[in-house]
Amino acid sequence: MAIEVRIPTILRSYTGGAKVVEGTGDTLGDLLTDLDSRHSGLRARLVTDAGALHRFVNVYVNDEDVRFLGALDAKLNDGDSVTILPAVAGGAFGFAAAAAIAQHKLAAVATVADGEAGRRVSAAR
Amino acid sequence: MARYDSLLDACGGTPLVGLPRLSPTVPAGAPPVRLWAKLEDRNPTGSIKDRAALFMVRAAEEAGRLRPGDTILEPTSGNTGISLAMVAKLRGYRLVCVMPENVSTERVQLLRMYGAEIIFSPAAGGSNQAVATAKQIAADHPDWVMLYQYGNEANARAHYETTGPELLHDLPTITHFVAGLGTTGTLMGTGRYLREKVEGIQIVAAEPRYGELVYGLRNIDEGYVPELYDATVLSRRFSVGTRDAVLRTRQLVEVEGIFAGFSTGAILHAALAVAHEAARAGRRADVAFVVADGGWKYLSTGAYGGTLADAEEALEGQLWA
Ligand SMILES: Cc1ncc(COP(=O)(O)O)c(C=O)c1O
Numbered sequence: 001m002a003i004e005v006r007i008p009t010i011l012r013s014y015t016g017g018a019k020v021v022e023g024t025g026d027t028l029g030d031l032l033t034d035l036d037s038r039h040s041g042l043r044a045r046l047v048t049d050a051g052a053l054h055r056f057v058n059v060y061v062n063d064e065d066v067r068f069l070g071a072l073d074a075k076l077n078d079g080d081s082v083t084i085l086p087a088v089a090g091g092a093f094g095f096a097a098a099a100a101i102a103q104h105k106l107a108a109v110a111t112v113a114d115g116e117a118g119r120r121v122s123a124a125r
Numbered sequence: 126m127a128r129y130d131s132l133l134d135a136c137g138g139t140p141l142v143g144l145p146r147l148s149p150t151v152p153a154g155a156p157p158v159r160l161w162a163k164l165e166d167r168n169p170t171g172s173i174k175d176r177a178a179l180f181m182v183r184a185a186e187e188a189g190r191l192r193p194g195d196t197i198l199e200p201t202s203g204n205t206g207i208s209l210a211m212v213a214k215l216r217g218y219r220l221v222c223v224m225p226e227n228v229s230t231e232r233v234q235l236l237r238m239y240g241a242e243i244i245f246s247p248a249a250g251g252s253n254q255a256v257a258t259a260k261q262i263a264a265d266h267p268d269w270v271m272l273y274q275y276g277n278e279a280n281a282r283a284h285y286e287t288t289g290p291e292l293l294h295d296l297p298t299i300t301h302f303v304a305g306l307g308t309t310g311t312l313m314g315t316g317r318y319l320r321e322k323v324e325g326i327q328i329v330a331a332e333p334r335y336g337e338l339v340y341g342l343r344n345i346d347e348g349y350v351p352e353l354y355d356a357t358v359l360s361r362r363f364s365v366g367t368r369d370a371v372l373r374t375r376q377l378v379e380v381e382g383i384f385a386g387f388s389t390g391a392i393l394h395a396a397l398a399v400a401h402e403a404a405r406a407g408r409r410a411d412v413a414f415v416v417a418d419g420g421w422k423y424l425s426t427g428a429y430g431g432t433l434a435d436a437e438e439a440l441e442g443q444l445w446a
Contacts, residue, residue: 055348055350056346056348056349056350057348058364060364063334063363063364063365063366064361064362064363064364065330065361065362065363065364067356067362068356068359068360068361068362083334083364085334085364086348087348087349087350088253088348088349
């Protein structure tokens with residue numbers, strides 16, 4: 001059996017557009033190495049040169065954030081589900097937006113470099 | 126019952142209520158596992174954000190950043206805006222909110238009723254876009270004051286000084302605190318306070334998992350983590366899908382009579398996960414979680430419909446760990 005991995009839109013260029021891919025590994029680090037053998041370049045987008053998870057990447061094993069489970073050393077089991085997501089401004093903010101987007105069936109995709117703005121705001125403070 | 130000099134003085138001091146019907150049943154003689162809901166919808170404008178708004182405005186006043194008649198500008202999709210609008214009205218400021226154009230009509234109506242002015246940002250960029258738009262507007266109006274809840278220490282301090290102490294006072298045996306993760310103010314402030322006072326306490330975050338559009342960045346480096354966030358305050362962090370959040374929200378009103386917004390459903394989902402884990406392990410647990418707001422502002426989403434039976438069936442096997 002394998003581990004199912006959900007890929008966010010921005011990283012699907014590495015998976016030939018696939019939303020979900022499969023891999024194996026006893027830890028998250030092993031899994032990412034395994035995935036990289038078939039989806040070259042993916043690992044480098046998630047793990048820094050220093051060997052830590054990228055600051056703006058969140059990885060969840062069965063809905064739980066791996067940073068609290070040992071990060072790249074987090075243990076995995078067959079049948080686990082891994083979800084990779086970029087970090088975004090959250091809260092009820094996102095909830096309201098998600099609900100409304102579903103309602104309005106907006107086809108548009110975000111076009112603005114929003115994270116850049118976030119950093120500018122913090123720099124300006 | 127209590128008497129207050131003004132609405133602002135009636136902020137906080139919310140009830141903590143037990144949920145005997147949603148708490149896991151444990152075998153006779155086993156240590157009890159109990160769920161407790163902190164009813165933050167009982168704040169002056171109906172959400173936990175009144176605490177943060179009041180503290181942020183007070184801090185700006187004390188620092189001399191805000192003077193009567195000034196204009197406050199804030200990116201917010203609703204609760205913080207509604208809270209700020211009330212505080213601004215009572216303390217003599219003008220409020221301009223920047224929010225995605227697709228927030229629910231109830232929110233817009235409420236904000237206008239409280240006297241706030243609204244500038245809409247494009248829906249597609251979600252909250253990050255609202256932050257960006259607010260920043261542009263702030264550059265055009267250097268005299269306007271942006272409290273910036275994502276990076277304002279008074280947001281977290283509100284919870285360090287009020288929410289945390291209230292919880293400890295009402296539930297000295299608390300073992301877990303579970304809340305939503307937005308600006309992260311609630312979890313950072315309450316979490317820090319409880320960690321200082323309660324040995325071994327678990328601070329658990331529930332973050333909503335949004336639809337794909339919300340994550341529609343062009344690349345990972347455009348990601349955003351609120352400046353207030355400090356991961357060392359948390360013990361665990363769960364990502365909760367919208368479906369789970371909706372079903373738990375419905376279960377809460379159906380089983381315990383608490384009519385809450387959807388972030389509370391996500392929070393309850395995480396609270397139930399840790400409560401059931403404790404029950405299975407035979408450990409005593411007093412799990413307190415936040416009811417961030419009531420359901421009124423979300424009725425127009427239509428997500429409260431359908432039967433609980435459907436919800437329960439769909440929920441089978443959905444518990445974590
Ligand atoms: C309904 C609701 N739930 C949860 C949150 C998250 O709280 P915080 O911003 O303190 O992390 C918010 C804040 O925007 C909210 O409005």
